[in-house]
Amino acid sequence: MRHFRLLVVGNGISAYGSYLNMVALNVFIYEVTDSALAAGIFMAVRLLTSVVSGFVSGRLVSAYDRKRLMVGADLTQCAAMIALLIAPDGGRAGLLYVLAVVTGFCSTLSGVALRSSIPEIVGGELRLRANSLLATGRSLAMIAGFASAGVVVAQLGYVAAISLDAATFAVSACVLLSLPIRTRAERAERAEQEEGEAGGAEGAQEKEAVRGASGEGGGGGVGALLLLRAAPVLALMIALRAADGLGSSSHNVALPVYSSDLDPSHPATFVSQFWATWAIGNIVMQQLCGRWAGRGGRQGPGERAFAVGACVMSAAFIVVFAGLPTYVAVVAALVAGMADGLTEIAYVTRLQAAPDEQRGRLFGLSASVENTGFGLGMLVSGALLDRFSPFQVVGLLHGSAIVLCCGMFVALVRQGRRPEPPPVAQTAAQTAARTVPQDPPHRTSNDPVERESESEAR
Secondary structure (H helix, E strand, C coil): CHHHHHHHHHHHHHHHHHHHHHHHHHHHHHHHHCCHHHHHHHHHHHHHHHHHHHHHHHHHHHHCCHHHHHHHHHHHHHHHHHHHHHCCHHHHHHHHHHHHHHHHHHHHHHHHHHHHHHHHHHCHHHHHHHHHHHHHHHHHHHHHHHHHHHHHHHHHCHHHHHHHHHHHHHHHHHHHHHCCCCCCCHHHHHHHHHHCCCCCHHHHHHHHHHHHHCCCCCCHHHHHHHHHHCCHHHHHHHHHHHHHHHHHHHHHHHHHHHHHHHCCCCCHHHHHHHHHHHHHHHHHHHHHHHHHHCCCCCCCCCHHHHHHHHHHHHHHHHHHCCCCCHHHHHHHHHHHHHHHHHHHHHHHHHHCCCCHHHHHHHHHHHHHHHHHHHHHHHHHHHHHCCCCCHHHHHHHHHHHHHHHHHHHHHHHHHHHHCCCCCCCCCCHHHHHHCCCCCCCCCCCCCCHHHHHHHHHHC
């Protein structure tokens, strides 16, 4: 875990730069173009790129070294920031949209690669604790980035803010390069080395059968969908993340409107209270999950905890906008942050239980689905807020997520009561299909028993 803690520091520094440029670049493009439409197009281009790049990222992290991909993503973003700084004033407006594509793609690629690599970096039995550390680092980076963005831009200017952002990506790349970590399973690395040496039609057919069963034969999205057909609970969890993105966009859009209605003279007050309290709750829950994981080698809160946590989170967000006294809204924001932290840890840890050769595609699909839900929610929420109150809009979209959560919880309970079928004879195709991740969590190549058997075989 020592190397992983250093990785968390580097990733947190990079995340700080990302949150800093969310504020700095959005204001910068408005100043350069003097157009709110241009600022909106910039955000839309970045979000659309994130949606599309999720499928591409899933294929890339399944085929190439993930450490190199993460280093390349950081260095590419660093170079893009430097290009913006040295570009002439007349060419910066067009370059900003190129920057939106670069940052949208590289941030998605880096996130998918890192999440897919955690079980290989720390071992499957420590992935819950590692996810907790990583999420805590990113939450602290978010607080620091948003809190310092206004000060950095106001006191030092845009050049300093963008330069600082470029430096954070360079530091993250250097940290990654210095760490002796393995980001792919040994089996996958050996398979790649043996693939060129293996000959004969029979060997090729066997490889193709396993590849087709694991969803590697088709495109990124098609392969991931094939995996989900064999794991309906994973499909439900990913669908619920899309609904969560839809609900999250509603409170993000409605929060400034609601805060202005509460106190027109100081509209930023409630927004600051909300996000600060939410972040505290999120960090507290992540730390609790990390400590809980340290006792007995627990592997994660599980699917039921994910469904319950998502339901509590959406309900708490609705309460925030219900027009209740401020202290009640602040407590609800704290609960929402804690529930959000729980669902994030449960979700990521569950997807990481999939075999290494399939994990990247699942995380790539998840990134695309989440960004699609969030982007669609932004459009829907903005349109609805012209006619309805913030409470009604947030209640509608988060209420939809609650309905889906309840449905998933009922399905999980019914599945838990279903008796196991008697063993049947397996064909060769069924044996190959066992590589597809099933709903109940199973042992990965990082588990102690399997590692012992592998060492004995060697």
